[in-house]
Amino acid sequence: MRTLLGLTVANVKSLVRDRAALFWTIFFPIMFVFLFGWLFGGNGGDTKVSVGYVDLDSTPASAGLRQAFSSVTLLNLKDGSLEDEKAAMQHGDVSAVIVIPKGLQDALVAARSGSKASIAIEVYGDPSQNQTTQLVQGVVAQVANGFNLAAQGGTAILTVSQLTLQSTSISAVTYLVPSILAMALMQLGVFAAIPLVQQREKGILKRIGATPLARWKLVGSNVLLRLMIAVVDAVLIVGIGIVMFNVKITGNPLEAIGVVLLGAAAFLAIGFMLASFLKTEEQASGVVQIVQMPMMFLSGIFFSFDFLPGFLQTVARFLPLTYLGDALRQVMVNGTQVAPLGMDLAILTGWLVVCLAISARSFRWE
Amino acid sequence: MTQSGEFVIRVTDLKKYYGDVKAVDGVTFEVARGEVFGMLGPNGAGKTTTIEVLEGLRPPDSGNVEVLGLDVRRHPQSIKQRIGVQLQSVSLYPRLTVTELLDLFGSFFSHHVPTKQLIDAVDLGERAKAWSMNLSGGQQQRLSIALALVNDPELVFLDEPTTGLDPQARRSLWDLIKGLQERGKSVILTTHYMEEATELCNRVAIMDHGRILEMGAVSELIGRRFKERAVFFDSNPQLPMDQLARLGGVTRTAQEDGQTVLYSKDVPGTIAALLAAADGLSLEPRNLGIRQATLEDVFLDLTGRALRD
Secondary structure, X not given: XXXXXXXXXXXXXXXXXXXXXXXXHHXXXXXXXXXXXXXXXXXXXXXXXXXXXXXXXXXXXXXXXXHHHHOOOOEEEEEOOHHHHHHHHHOOOOOEEEEEOOOXXXXXXXXXXXXXXXXXXXXXXXXXXXXXXXXXXXXHHHHHHHHHHHHHHOOOOHHHHHHHHHHHOOOHHHHHHHHHHHHHHHHHHHOOHHHHHHHHHOOHHHHHOOOOOOHHHHHHHHHHHHHHHXXXXXXXXXXXXXXXXXXXXXXXXXXXXXXXXXXXXXXXXXXXXXXXXXXXXXXXXXXXXXXXXXXXXXXXXXXXXXXXXXXXXXXXXXXXXXXXXHHXXXXXXXXXXXXXHHHHHHHHHHHHHHHHHHHHHHOOOO | OHHHHHEEEEEEEEEEEEOOEEEEEEEEEEEEOOOEEEEEOOOOOOHHHHHHHHOOOOOOOEEEEEEOOEEOOOOHHHHHHHEEEOOXXXXXXXXXXXXXXXXXXXXOOOOOOOHHHHHHHOOOHHHOOOEHHHOOHHHHHHHHHHHHOOOOOOEEEEEOOOOOXXXXXXXXXXXXXXXXXXOOOEEEEEEOOHHHHHHHOOEEEEEEOXXXXXXXXXXXXXXXXXXXXXXXXEOOOOOOHHHHHOOOOEEEEEEEOOEEEEEEOOHHHHHHHHHHHHHHOOOOOOOOEEEEOOHHHHXXXXXXXXXXX
C-alpha cells in the first residue's frame, strides 16, 4: 500500500511537471468547452429553422395545431400555399414544409366517437439537408403525439405541446458538456496504452520484475493516477460549463462521479487491451489515434444520436463512447436518451470486464 | 550456508531454450564473494538470458542455479531483496529528481540505504535536485548504479554500464565500480568493451551461441593462448596470408578490421623477415606496430570475429 501510494505520488509529480501531458489530459478538453460554448452561445434555441407551414384544413382544430407548432422555439413558421412554400424550399428560403391535410377537424371529431381512421401530417424535406429534415420530422412527430394524447383524453389541445417544448430546447452547450467530458475520459483511457507500451519496449517493465516491487503495482499506480485525472477533468469541465456558459446540471453529483469513474475504468481497460497487442511506441501512438478519432465522431456524442444517418447509427450502437456520453447526459442534464441508463451502465461494465479479461490473458511484461 | 559465504553464484549446466533457439545451452560457473565477474560475448551469445535467470526474471529449463546460497526457482523474492539490478530510471520517471527517484526505489525494499549516502557514493551531490532526464549520459549511468545500490545489495548486476559513454565518463564509472568491490560487494557485469573487462574484472567468461567458451582471469586467458606478442599492419593483398604465416617466429595469423595480425615468438626476427618480403615487392607495410596480445585477440581466436561486430 505504501509503495502503491509512493508510485502514485511519483506519477502525479511527473504529470504536473510535464506540460505536454498536462495540456492533453486537462487543458485540451477544457478548450473544447470554451470552443463549443462560444460557438453555440449560452442559451439554446438561438439556431432557428425556417419552415413553410401550409394549412389545408383551416378549422379551429388546425388553428390550435398551428399554435402548438408556433410555440416550438426551434421553428420559425412561414405560412403560405403549398405551391409557394415548395418553391420557397427550392430557393432555400425554408428548410422544410409542413402540410396540415384537409379533414383534420373531421378526423378528430370522428376519433372521439371511436373511429380508428388516422390522418397524416406531411413533411417535405430537402434530401441535401438530411439533419434538418430529421430534426423537423422529430418535432412534428412530438407535436402530433401530444396532440393525439390530448384528443383522446378529451382535454385542451394546446397545453400538451408545452411538454415537447422543454426537451427540444435544451441548450446546445448543456448538451455538449457531458459529451466533452465523455471525450476526455475516452482519450484518458485509450491513451494509457502509450506509456505502457513504451515502458515495455524499453525493458523497464521487465527490469522492475528483478526488484521486490510487484509489477502490477506499477500499473495500478497508473490506474489510480488516471482515475484521479478523470475526476479533476469532470470537475473542471462541468464547473466551467456552469460558471461560464450557464449550463444547468440537474443530476446527483455522486451519481455523476460514479459514471465518470466507471467510464474512465472502461476506457482504461480498452487502453490496456491495446497495449497487450502493440509492440512499439510508434505502433501504439498510431493505433490509439485510429481508435479514438473515429470513435469521437461516430459515437454521436457531439450531435444528437437521432441526427446520425441510419448506417452510422448502427456503427454508433457498437461504440462504448455512445453509452458513456448517453449515461453522462442522463445523470447530469437529463437529456434525451439513446438507451435506458441501466443499459448504458451495463454495456460500459461489459466493455470493462471483457477488455480486462483479454488484457489479463494477453498482456506481456516484455 | 558455508558455501554461500564462499560463492555468491553457483550455476551448474544451466539450459534455457526458446523453441529451437538454444539461448543458454549448458552453462556452468561460479562467482566468489567479493569478485567482479565479467560476461563477454556478442549480441545473442546468451549473456543477458543467463543474467535474467540469475535475477529470477526467467525460470531455467534445466540445471541448478543458486544465488546467495538460495535456489532461484524456490526463493526468488528473498533473492530480489538482496541483489541490486541496474534500472534505467530515466525512461520510467524522467521528471523526478535524483533524490525523489532514490527515495521511491528505496521504498520498494524492506531495508534501504539513506538517499544522501547513495548520492555521495555516486558523486551526484550537485545534481541531487535535477530531473533525471536532464542529467548527462554519464550522470544517468551513475544514477542507475545508485538505484542498483538502494538496498545495500550483496550482489550487483550491471548490464553494459558504460555503453554509449565518452572515455572520460567511462573512466569515472570504472572508478565507481572498483569502489563497489572495495566495499565488499560482488559484481556481475556484461560488456562489449574488452578494455573494460581487462580493467575491472577478476575473471571473465567468454560466451557465444549459449555456451561459455573460456573462463578465467584476463591475464590467464591471454597467457593460455598467446605466449607471443602481436605484430600488426594494414592488410595488403600483395602480402598473402599463407606467405606471412611462414615468416620466421610467426605462430598464428589473423585478420581484424582491415589489419593483418601476426602472433610471433620472435618479434625482431618476424619484423625483419616481413620488411624483407615487403622490400622485395617494393612496398612498405603501413601502420606497422607491435603490441601485447589482448583479450580482444583471445576473443577473435575463440569466435573468429571481433566483439564489436
